[in-house]
Amino acid sequence: MSAVASVYKWELVKLKAQKRTYLGLGAAMIVPIIFVVALAVQGSGGPNDIPIGRYIRDTGLATPFVVLFFMSIWAFPLIAALVAGDIVASESHNDTLKTILTRSRERGEIFAGKLLAVSTYAITAVAVMGVMATIAGTIEWGFNPLTSLSGTQVSAGKGLELLAGSLAIYAFALIAIASFGLLLSTVTRNSAASVVGTLMFALLMQVLGVLPGTEAIRPYLLSEQFSAWHGFLRVPADWAPVIRALWVCAIYTAVPAVTAYLVFLRRDVTSTG
Numbered sequence: 406m407s408a409v410a411s412v413y414k415w416e417l418v419k420l421k422a423q424k425r426t427y428l429g430l431g432a433a434m435i436v437p438i439i440f441v442v443a444l445a446v447q448g449s450g451g452p453n454d455i456p457i458g459r460y461i462r463d464t465g466l467a468t469p470f471v472v473l474f475f476m477s478i479w480a481f482p483l484i485a486a487l488v489a490g491d492i493v494a495s496e497s498h499n500d501t502l503k504t505i506l507t508r509s510r511e512r513g514e515i516f517a518g519k520l521l522a523v524s525t526y527a528i529t530a531v532a533v534m535g536v537m538a539t540i541a542g543t544i545e546w547g548f549n550p551l552t553s554l555s556g557t558q559v560s561a562g563k564g565l566e567l568l569a570g571s572l573a574i575y576a577f578a579l580i581a582i583a584s585f586g587l588l589l590s591t592v593t594r595n596s597a598a599s600v601v602g603t604l605m606f607a608l609l610m611q612v613l614g615v616l617p618g619t620e621a622i623r624p625y626l627l628s629e630q631f632s633a634w635h636g637f638l639r640v641p642a643d644w645a646p647v648i649r650a651l652w653v654c655a656i657y658t659a660v661p662a663v664t665a666y667l668v669f670l671r672r673d674v675t676s677t678g
Contacts, residue, residue, distance in 0.1 A: 408511070408514045409514050409517045409518055409521070411518075412514050412515055412517070412518025412519075413517070413518040413521045413522060415518065416492070416518045416519055416521070416522035417522055417525065420488065420492075420522060420526060423488075423491075425487045425488060425491060426487075426488060426526065428487060429483075429484035429485075429487050429488065429526070429530055430484075430529065430530055430533055432480065432484060433476075433481075433484060433530045433531070433533045433534040433537070434533050434534070434537050435537075436472060436475075436476060436480065436534065437468060437469070437472045437534055437537045437538035437541050437542075438537060438541050440468070440471075440472055440475075440538075440541075441468060441538075441541040441542055441544075441545050442541075444461065444462075444545075445545050449462075452471060455471060455474050455475075456470065456471075456474060456554055456635055456638060457470045457471055457474075457551075457552075457554070457638065458471050458474075460551070460552045461542075461546070462546055463546065463549060463552065464542075464543075464546055464547060464548065464549035464550060464551055464552075464561070464564070465539060465540075465541070465542030465543030465544070465545060465546045465547060465548055465549075466539065466542065466543070466548065466549070466551045466561060466564040466565070466568065467542065467546075467551060467552075468538045468539065468541060468542025468543075468546075469534065469535045469538035469539050469542070469568055469572075470568065470571065470638065472534060472538045473531075473534065473535070473538075473571065473572070473575060473634070476534065477575060477631045477632070478607075478611065478628075478631065479604075479607070481527075481530065481531065481575075481579050481582075482579070482582045482603065482604060482607040483600075483604060484527075484530050485523070485526070485527045485530070485579050485580075485582045485583040485586060485603075486582065486583075486586045486599070486600045486603035486604055487600060488523055488526045488583070488586075489523040489526075489527075489582075489583040489584070489585075489586030489587045489590060489599075489603065490586040490587075490589055490590045490596055490598075490599030490600040490602070490603050491590060491596040491599065491600070492519050492522065492523055492587065492590055493519065493587065493590040493591045493594070493665075493669070494590040494591075494593065494594050494595050494596040494598075494599050495596055497594035512669055512670050512672075513666070513670070515669075516665070516666050516669045516670075519587065520584070520587060520662060523583045523584075523586070523587055524580045524583060524584075526583070527576060527579045527580050527582075527583045528576045528579075528580070530579075531572050531575060531576040531579060532572065532576075535568060535572045539565075539568070548561050549561060550564065551563075551564035551567070553567075553638050553639060553640045554635065554638040554639050555638075555639045555640045557640040559640065567637045567638060570634070570637045570647075571634035571637045571638070572634075574630075574633050574634045574637070574647055574650055574651070575631065575633075575634050577630075577650065577651065577654045577658075578627060578630040578631050578633070578650060578654050578657075580654070580658055581627055581630075581654045581657035581658040582603060582606075582607060582627070584657070584658045584659075584661045584662045584665075585603055585606050585657075585661045586599055586600070586602075586603040587661065587662065587665050588661035588662070588664055588665040588668075589602045589603060590665075591665040591668050591669050591672075592665070592668055607627075607628070610626050610627045610628035611628045613626055613628075614626050614628045614629060624649060625649075625653055627653070627654070627657045629653075630649075630650040630653055630654050630657075632646075633646040633647050633649065633650035634647075
């Protein structure tokens with residue numbers, strides 16, 4: 406475990422030195438600010454046709470939920486893909502993977518460190534959005550009780566708990582996207598192809614979710630888990646979509662991660678460039 410922790414820390418250091426890391430985190434930070442400023446300039450009205458949208462001006466606690474709704478489908482998958490699709494491929498391109506694979510660290514330890522790093526990045530991006538949206542919304546509309554999807558008001562403190570749960574369950578789904586990006590990064594050794602391929606995977610999930618005749622499989626599509634956090638916004642909480650998201654996302658994470666791990670173990674160090 407100490408070896409994995411060492412590799413994990415080193416992967417985080419490398420992420421801190423990359424511009425794409427800050428592009429993703431910067432987007433997660435600035436989008437909620439732009440959203441709040443735009444609504445403040447508008448003066449009245451709001452996104453009434455989305456969850457919690459009609460209460461956006463009642464409390465700043467509604468802001469992160471609304472922004473999460475907008476960013477969950479494309480923005481966050483892109484943010485995760487930027488790093489996950491690059492973390493192995495860039496080292497193949499720069500011919501540094503050969504050096505890493507011939508060091509004293511086991512390949513499994515190196516892969517685990519990379520998986521933990523991309524997962525941490527995905528979680529951090531979601532958390533950054535949640536914090537910035539809450540701060541910006543609170544400055545504009547105050548820290549007031551939150552009205553749930555059931556029409557019941559909950560205290561501001563309870564609202565924060567619901568927000569934490571919502572961000573956590575969505576982050577779990579985003580880690581599944583990152584895991585697929587890591588698979589493509591390992592297999593293709595091409596950052597651009599991995600990023601685009603990850604987004605195409607997300608698009609495929611969306612398309613399957615709207616095609617007629619796919620009703621039976623829709624609850625088990627990864628795209629459906631992007632909205633599982635809505636269950637926390639009901640009083641009492643609807644745990645069915647949340648629990649389903651936990652095990653469905655675990656499968657979507659494990660399958661590409663294990664596949665990428667097996668490919669990584671068999672990587673020929675004489676042809677990593």
